[in-house]
Every structure is written in C-alpha cells, then in structure tokens.
Amino acid sequence: MKHIQAALVVCTVAGWLLGGAPAEALGGEGPYLMAWGMNGDEQAVPVATNLLEGVSAFSAGWYHNLAVKDGRVWAWGNNTNGQCTVPVLAQSEVVDVAAGQSFSLARRDSGLLILWGGSGISALSNIPSKVATSATKIAAGAWHALALTGDGEVVAWGSNTYGQCTVPAELSNGVSEISAGLHYSMALKDGAVHVFGIPGSQSEAYGIRDVPEAASNDVVAISAGAYHALALKADGTVVSWGAEDFIGDDDEGIDYLPEEAASDVEAISAGYLFSMALKTDGNLVVWGATENDQTPVPAYAENGLTGISAGFGHCLVMSAVMPPRFVGTALPFAYTNQPYSTAVPVIAKPAASFYPAGNWSWMSLSETGQITGTPTETGAYSVTMVASNEFGQRTNTYVVQVFTAQQVLPVFITTSPLLGGTVNVPYEVQFEATGGPTFSWQNAGSGFPPGLELSEEGVLSGTPSGTFNSYFLVLASNIVGVTTNPFTLSVTNPLPPAFETDVLPDGYVGEDYEEQVVVSQHPDVIELFGGALPDGLVLEEDGWIMGTPERAGLYEFELQAGNISGVTNRSFEIMIFGPPYFVSTSPLPFGAVGESYTFELDAPYAEEFSLVGGALPPGVSMDEDGVLTGAPTADGSFEFTVRATNEYGYADAEFELRVGNLPVFTTVSPLTDGRLEVPYELVIVATGADSFGLQLGALPPGLLLAADGTLEGTPTTVGNYVFTVQAFNDYGWSAKEFDLGILGRASPRITAVGMSNGVFHLGWTNLHPVGRVELWQATDIREGGEDWTNQGVPELSPWTTNNPPSPSYYRLRLIDPP
CATH class of the missing domain: 2.60.40.10 (Immunoglobulins)
Structure with a gap:
C-alpha cells in the first residue's frame, strides 16, 4: 500500500456526520465532485455546476453536503435548520469542512472555526476557546462537534447526553485524528483507537466502545458511523466493529466486512448504516444498509476515485470521469439569413458524442456537439439532442429563438496590424x-x-x-x-534554427523508442549529418526519432536543421541497453597441436561468457571473460556454442576451431654449396607446409626464395650465408636455420700434353661452366725472359699447333664470357 498520511486517507469522518477531505487529498487536474443515493433533498443530484471541478475539500452530512472551492464554502441539500445558509466568514480562506446532522462546521486556514445551523442545540454554538481560533482538525457528529488543538488535544462540545463530549484525560495531547458518531466520539493516538461516549449499558451502544485488539496499533485513519466504527491500518487492512445485526442479518450486519474491502484500502468512510472503502487501485467498495440506492456503484465511480464521503443514505466522491451533464439552459439567438453556429453546453469526460432526436428544421447537429445552419424565418425552434459517453447518456431539449436581423453596412471587428x-x-x-x-x-x-x-x-x-x-x-x-x-x-524570414533538445533519453533493445528533437525557428528539415542512429531507429524530417532498437551500444551522431536563413548542427548520443551481441565470427583463428593458443571473444556489453554447447579442443579452456587459452593436444575440427550474458539478456553464437600440426622441415643444413656465377637451384622441403618465406638473415646475393620453397638464382658474391626460413600452413608456422656456402671461380685444368707427327696437342678441362679459356705461350720463363703471348681462345679442347718452338711453355686463363 502506498504511504498516505492519515488525514489524507479520511476524506470523511462519520457517515452523515463526516469530516472533510483536506485540499492536498484532492489534488490533480480534472476530478469531478459526483454523488448518488438518497436524494429527497437533492443532496445527491445534481451537484451544482460550479462545484463539478476545482473542489479542494468536501463532506457529506445527513441530508446536506458541504464543499470548499477557492477557499469558499458551498452547501446544498436540506436547510431546515439553516445548515446550508453559509455565513460570510465561511466564504473565504476555508480549508476544511464537516457536515453534521443539522449543522455545519468550517475551519479557516488560520484555525478559526465557524459553525452554523443546529437550531435547538445551543451548546453547539458555544465553541470552546481552546479551539475557536486555532483548531487543526475538525469533525461533526449528530449533535456534537470535535476539534484538535495544535498539541493534539481533543476538544468536544454540543450535546453530551451520552458522554460523547466528555473527553478522557489520556486524549489531552498527541492525538492525530478525530471522528464523531451518533452518540460517541473516536480519537487516534499513537496508532491506537480510543472511543468515548455512549456507555455499554445503553441499548444503542452495540459494543462500540469495545475496541478490537486489531485496532489498538498501526491504525492510520478512523471513521465513526451511527452504530458502527471503521479503522484503517498502515498495511491497508480495515477493522470494523459495532452493531452486528442491526439490519437483521447476522452475517451481514453494519460491521460486516466484505472480502474486497478487507485489504489494499487507502481511504474509509462510515455512513449512517453503511460504509465506503477506497482501494489503492482506485476501486470503490460500498456495503451495509444500501436500500437508498448506494449500490450498485455507478460506472463513473467504479475506479479512479481520489476522495470519498458517506452521508445518511448517499455517497459523495471525487471522480476522474463524468457522464454527460447539460449545463446551459438556453442557446444563443439566431438571425434570419445569417449563418448560425454554437456548441452544445455540456461537461463530460471522456468527451460526449451527440446525435439529434426529432425534427431539427434548419439546424444540424455534429457528432462533436456543434449546431449549425442558416434560418430563413423567424420563430422559436425546439431541438432535442442526446449526449453520451461510456459512463452515461443524457437527453435535453433547447429552444433557439430566431429574429429578423437588421441589415447594416459591414463593420470590421478584425484590426490592423495582423498577426505577423x-x-x-x-x-x-x-x-x-x-x-x-x-x-x-x-x-x-x-x-x-x-x-x-x-x-x-x-x-x-x-x-x-x-x-x-x-x-x-x-x-x-x-x-x-x-x-x-x-x-x-x-x-x-525566420532566424537560423536553434536546437531546444540537449539530451536524448536512453533506449532498450526490443522496446519502442519515440522521441522528438525539438528545433525552434521553423526548420524546413531536420536530417542526419554525421554518425549513425541506433540500428532499428529512423529520423523523420520533423525531428522524431522512432523505431525499435535492435542492438545495444552508444551511438553518436550529428543532426542538421536548416531553413531559409541557414543551418545549425548539434551532436547527440543515444545509449541503447540490451543483450550483448557477438562481433567475433566463426571460424576462429586456427590452433596448432602442442602450441600455445589465446583468443578473446568479442561481444560488446557482455558481462559473462559461458560454454552452453559442444566441446572445446582438448587442452583449451574458456574463462568467464570469453578468453580461450591453452595448448591443444589433438588435431581436428571442434564446434561449440558460447553464451554472452548481461542484465538485459543473452546472445548465443556457434563457433568452429580447427586444430592441426605445424610444418616439419625435412631439408637439413648445411645446404649444397653454390658457386659464383653458376646457376643454383634447391627445393627446401617441410611436410604440411603451404608456403615458405625468409624470416631472418640474408640470402646470398643473386638468390631468391620462392613461396613453394625453391631457392634459385645465380650467386654473385662469394661467402658463407646463414639465414632462417619459415614454413607456413593454416595452423601456424615453423622456422629452421640454414647454412649455404658460395664458392669462387674454378681454374681450368690441363689434362693432356703430347706431340705426334710434328703436331702439338694440348688438352684441358674448364671447371667453370660460365667463362672461356684463354691460352698463353712463352719460350723463356726465366726472370728477364720474353713475355707471354696470347694464343687466343680455343674453341675446343685439345688445342693443336704445328712445330711449336722448343722449348715452349703454356698456361690457361679463365676469362669472362663475351
């Protein structure tokens, strides 16, 4: 049950003698003061038109009612004892009222009390000085009244035939609520109900002073009827006691409490022989002696009430809705040959629908209650109409008087200058x-x-x-x-557009989003200038951002509004809350048997990850942050399902992780030597390799390593070279260091020398496949002897010559090819 102050709960105090509802209890726009039940003195219907709205406090008496509007007391119903003749002092600054049997009591904001009516009970008019000008609360019984001082002392005056004005000493302070019944009085102190007045020996006592144990603690509101009492507890339960079989049915006496009124109640009111309870959901429960048509409850009072008060045989409530009420007695005059238009004077909530009944002559009636037409003849035209909404239907007849209009030259009512x-x-x-x-x-x-x-x-x-x-x-x-x-x-021209909206509200995945970016100075269009709206949302030209967000995230974007005078930009952001979503896709990066593996799954806004299906590779595990780690121990393709969770829900994603073996080099080091300027080719082999590459070191100049592992080219520099080759496949790479020596040029070698038949034969072998052999001859190789002479480049071996000088010396030289 929502927390409500005790004074707020009790809109009435005791049946026909009910106290009023303070102004704060009836706050809010649009409530209507409505009544039904006993109506012999028109205390129920109709409620005066001027009191339908704006009432701040009200009280139902025996056969009359009191209401406060704008600080003024209004009274209607039985006025036999002057209880409805409101004095001047009660026509301003009043905040609270209480209606008794034949008298009325009002309290001004200053605490001043005003009492009128009550003819024949002189004690009523003598308001005790303790409360005459400083009362904080009031209550009216049949022929007695109660008031509270600022210290919470109960003061009583009026008829004391049954001791109802003899206040016990324990009620001289600390009392928070009061209520006056027929022959007794009630007070609430420290959550406990106190009753004083009619003794148990009286025939009309009905055990009213035997307060139940349940009403001795946690009570927040009280209400005294004629022969029964009500108490409302802080937990929303109601306690009822008093006459058990007053209306002749032991099971449903005045203190009978129906199940629907036993809990979740926020306001109570005890009438003469019946009771009212307002539940926290706005529903009203009425029970007891209801032969005055207090039940069934009218449709307009079934829910949404904000205040209640029970009288002798009628109910007074503050309702959020209202059946149609015709509030005018006449319609405006019409004039011949001049268009006529007027609205039917009706109050209704929700709005009434109208239709005509009978002959409407020259007039027509719209569904919204607009009467239009142009009369051509004078006369009195009677029209009947029906107004209805879901809470009721009313019929009324009006007379429209048509007169002959005197034709005169037109006179402008509209003045210059016109609205810009x-x-x-x-x-x-x-x-x-x-x-x-x-x-x-x-x-x-x-x-x-x-x-x-x-x-x-x-x-x-x-x-x-x-x-x-x-x-x-x-x-x-x-x-x-x-x-x-x-x-x-x-x-x-308008000024350049100006953004009035500074911040946009958050949104939630799957929930409709609708928010307008307000821009002043009449923009022609509002459009997206940069960034992106949340997935699922669109921007209309008039600035409405609408749709259903599809993905969580912080979305930043820039809007531009333009008109004839220029453009203005403003940056915005919208935070969309919702379940995580996976950015990581399948398959995951491959792993290799025996090699360390680490991969972090990416799911923005995830608070926790878990494995919900399939299996990870042996040797690999996943923590709650979505990080896969370990060293796979077996190869194969492994499929599994991961769930990412946060406070808004979860997302599942299926992944594949393939595990294989790294390449294994079978080529050993050192590699076969190469020779300067001699073409070289060798294939480096690694099982399972898809490609090769150089990782470290440098190849001999002139050699290149192809992707298929072929090392080829023509060395251009002699030396010993150390380099590292990588072998790649889908699961990673392996590396191996290799040595490769590049040897220099090899000198030609004389293989045969001989003379036959005067012909000299010289045979040789060229050990360097690229290059030519040049032959030189000398006859004296001693120091100071003759120089060597070039014999040219023999095409083939052996070289021959006839009758060479004797002695002759020969040598071979390797030269570059032409």
Whole structure:
C-alpha cells in the first residue's frame, strides 16, 4: 500500500456526520465532485455546476453536503435548520469542512472555526476557546462537534447526553485524528483507537466502545458511523466493529466486512448504516444498509476515485470521469439569413458524442456537439439532442429563438496590424466583420503577401514564400454595401534554427523508442549529418526519432536543421541497453597441436561468457571473460556454442576451431654449396607446409626464395650465408636455420700434353661452366725472359699447333664470357 498520511486517507469522518477531505487529498487536474443515493433533498443530484471541478475539500452530512472551492464554502441539500445558509466568514480562506446532522462546521486556514445551523442545540454554538481560533482538525457528529488543538488535544462540545463530549484525560495531547458518531466520539493516538461516549449499558451502544485488539496499533485513519466504527491500518487492512445485526442479518450486519474491502484500502468512510472503502487501485467498495440506492456503484465511480464521503443514505466522491451533464439552459439567438453556429453546453469526460432526436428544421447537429445552419424565418425552434459517453447518456431539449436581423453596412471587428507571419511557415488569420459579409482584397500598391490567399469567408491562409512588409485592402460586402479597410502584415524570414533538445533519453533493445528533437525557428528539415542512429531507429524530417532498437551500444551522431536563413548542427548520443551481441565470427583463428593458443571473444556489453554447447579442443579452456587459452593436444575440427550474458539478456553464437600440426622441415643444413656465377637451384622441403618465406638473415646475393620453397638464382658474391626460413600452413608456422656456402671461380685444368707427327696437342678441362679459356705461350720463363703471348681462345679442347718452338711453355686463363 502506498504511504498516505492519515488525514489524507479520511476524506470523511462519520457517515452523515463526516469530516472533510483536506485540499492536498484532492489534488490533480480534472476530478469531478459526483454523488448518488438518497436524494429527497437533492443532496445527491445534481451537484451544482460550479462545484463539478476545482473542489479542494468536501463532506457529506445527513441530508446536506458541504464543499470548499477557492477557499469558499458551498452547501446544498436540506436547510431546515439553516445548515446550508453559509455565513460570510465561511466564504473565504476555508480549508476544511464537516457536515453534521443539522449543522455545519468550517475551519479557516488560520484555525478559526465557524459553525452554523443546529437550531435547538445551543451548546453547539458555544465553541470552546481552546479551539475557536486555532483548531487543526475538525469533525461533526449528530449533535456534537470535535476539534484538535495544535498539541493534539481533543476538544468536544454540543450535546453530551451520552458522554460523547466528555473527553478522557489520556486524549489531552498527541492525538492525530478525530471522528464523531451518533452518540460517541473516536480519537487516534499513537496508532491506537480510543472511543468515548455512549456507555455499554445503553441499548444503542452495540459494543462500540469495545475496541478490537486489531485496532489498538498501526491504525492510520478512523471513521465513526451511527452504530458502527471503521479503522484503517498502515498495511491497508480495515477493522470494523459495532452493531452486528442491526439490519437483521447476522452475517451481514453494519460491521460486516466484505472480502474486497478487507485489504489494499487507502481511504474509509462510515455512513449512517453503511460504509465506503477506497482501494489503492482506485476501486470503490460500498456495503451495509444500501436500500437508498448506494449500490450498485455507478460506472463513473467504479475506479479512479481520489476522495470519498458517506452521508445518511448517499455517497459523495471525487471522480476522474463524468457522464454527460447539460449545463446551459438556453442557446444563443439566431438571425434570419445569417449563418448560425454554437456548441452544445455540456461537461463530460471522456468527451460526449451527440446525435439529434426529432425534427431539427434548419439546424444540424455534429457528432462533436456543434449546431449549425442558416434560418430563413423567424420563430422559436425546439431541438432535442442526446449526449453520451461510456459512463452515461443524457437527453435535453433547447429552444433557439430566431429574429429578423437588421441589415447594416459591414463593420470590421478584425484590426490592423495582423498577426505577423514567417516565411515557409503555414499562416492563417480569420477576418471578422458584422453584417454577414463576404470578403475579398485589393492591391494597395505593394502587391499581396506571396503564398497567401483570401477566401470569401474571410480566411487569409497559406504558406508565405517570401518576405512582405506593407499593407493591402480587404473588402467586406453584403447587400447593403462594401466596407474597405487597410491591413498591415509583416512576413519575415525566420532566424537560423536553434536546437531546444540537449539530451536524448536512453533506449532498450526490443522496446519502442519515440522521441522528438525539438528545433525552434521553423526548420524546413531536420536530417542526419554525421554518425549513425541506433540500428532499428529512423529520423523523420520533423525531428522524431522512432523505431525499435535492435542492438545495444552508444551511438553518436550529428543532426542538421536548416531553413531559409541557414543551418545549425548539434551532436547527440543515444545509449541503447540490451543483450550483448557477438562481433567475433566463426571460424576462429586456427590452433596448432602442442602450441600455445589465446583468443578473446568479442561481444560488446557482455558481462559473462559461458560454454552452453559442444566441446572445446582438448587442452583449451574458456574463462568467464570469453578468453580461450591453452595448448591443444589433438588435431581436428571442434564446434561449440558460447553464451554472452548481461542484465538485459543473452546472445548465443556457434563457433568452429580447427586444430592441426605445424610444418616439419625435412631439408637439413648445411645446404649444397653454390658457386659464383653458376646457376643454383634447391627445393627446401617441410611436410604440411603451404608456403615458405625468409624470416631472418640474408640470402646470398643473386638468390631468391620462392613461396613453394625453391631457392634459385645465380650467386654473385662469394661467402658463407646463414639465414632462417619459415614454413607456413593454416595452423601456424615453423622456422629452421640454414647454412649455404658460395664458392669462387674454378681454374681450368690441363689434362693432356703430347706431340705426334710434328703436331702439338694440348688438352684441358674448364671447371667453370660460365667463362672461356684463354691460352698463353712463352719460350723463356726465366726472370728477364720474353713475355707471354696470347694464343687466343680455343674453341675446343685439345688445342693443336704445328712445330711449336722448343722449348715452349703454356698456361690457361679463365676469362669472362663475351
């Protein structure tokens, strides 16, 4: 049960003698003061039109009611003892009222008490000085009254025949609530109910002073009826006691408590022989002696109430809705040959629908209650109409009196200058003039406002397409003549757009989002300038951002609003809350048997990861942060399902992780030597390798390593080279270091020398496949002897010559190819 102060709970104190509801209890727009039940003195219906709305406190008495509006007390119903004749002092600054059997009591904001009515009970008019000007709360019984001092002391006066005004000493302070019954009084102190008045020996006592144990603690509100009492506890339960079989049924006496009124209650009111309970959901429960038509509860009072008060045999409530009520007694006059239009004077919530009944002659009635037409003859025309909404239906008849209208020259009611306009902003002004004229306009020298038109009915409307600051002539014409008036109109360009919205609210995945970015100065369009809206949302030209977000995230974007005067940009962000979503996709990066593996799954806004299906590779595990780690111990393809969770839900994703073996080199080091300038080719082999590459070191100049592991080229530099080769496959790479020596050029070698038949034969072998052999000859190789002579480049071995000098010496030289 929502927390409500005790004074707020008790809108009434005791049946026909109920206390009032303080102003704060009836706050909010649109409630209506409504009543039903016993109506012999018109205490139930109709509630005066001026009191239907705006009432701040009310109280139902025996046969009359009191209500406070704008600090003034209003009273209606039985006035036999002057209880409805409100004195001047009670017509301002009043905040609380209490209606008794035949008297009325009001409390002003200052604490001043005003009592009127109660003829024949002189003790009532003698208000005790303790509370006469400083009371904090009031209650009215049948012929006695109660009030509280600022210290919580109960003060009682009036009839004391049954001791109802003899206040016990323990109630001299600390009392928070009071209520007055027929022959007794109630007080609430420290959550416990106290009753004083009619002793148990009296025939009408009905055990009213035997307060139940349940009403001795945690009580927040009390209400005294004629022969029974009610108490409301802080937990929303109700306690009822008193006459058990007053109405003749042992099972449903005055203190009988129906199940629906036993709990979840926030306000109580005990009438003369019946009770009311307002539940926290706004529903009303009425029980007891209800032969005065207190039940069934009318449809308008079934829920949504904000205040209750029970009288002798009628119910007074503050309702959120209202059946139609015709509030006018006459309709405006009509005049022949002049258009007639008026709205039916009705109060209803929700709005009423109308339809005509019978003959409506020259008039027609719209569903919304607008009467229109043009009479051609004088007379009194009677029209009957029905107004209805879901809470009721009413029928009423009005008379429209038609008179002959005196025709006169039109007189303009509309004055100059006209309401200013703005370029590209829809504009409309209605010209008004007496005499039922038609309208037209004339150029006064500066033309007409571009984009606007004037209808015969006098409506100047359209969308200005340019600026204008001048005047034009408007003509009002009828059968008498024409009246011409100049009118000035200023149409200006708007200022550049200005964003009024600073911050956009958060959204949630799967929930409709609708928010307007408000921009002043009449933008022509509002559009996305940069960034991106949340997935599932769209931006309308008028600034509404609508749709259903599909993915959580912080979305940053820039909007641009433009009009004829310029553009303005503003950056915004929208935070969308929702379940995580996976960014990581399948398959995951491959793993290798025996090699360390680490991969972090990416799911924005995930708070925890878990494995919900399949299996990870042996040797690999996943922590709650979504990080896979370990060293796989077996190869194969492994499929599994991971769940990412946060407070808004979860997302599942299926993944594949393939595990294989790394390449294994079978080529050993060192590699076969190469020779300077001699083409070289060797294939490096690694099982399972898809490609090769150089990781570290440098290849001999002139050699290249192909992706298939082929090392080839022609060495250009002698030396010993150390380099590292990588072998790659889907599961990773392996590396191996290799040595490769590049040897220098090999000298030619003489293989045969001989003489036969005077011919000298010299045979040789060229050990260097690229290069030519050059032959040199000398006859004296001693120091100072003759020089060596070049014999040229023999094409083939052996070389021959006839009768060479003797002695002859020969040597071979390796030279570059041509």
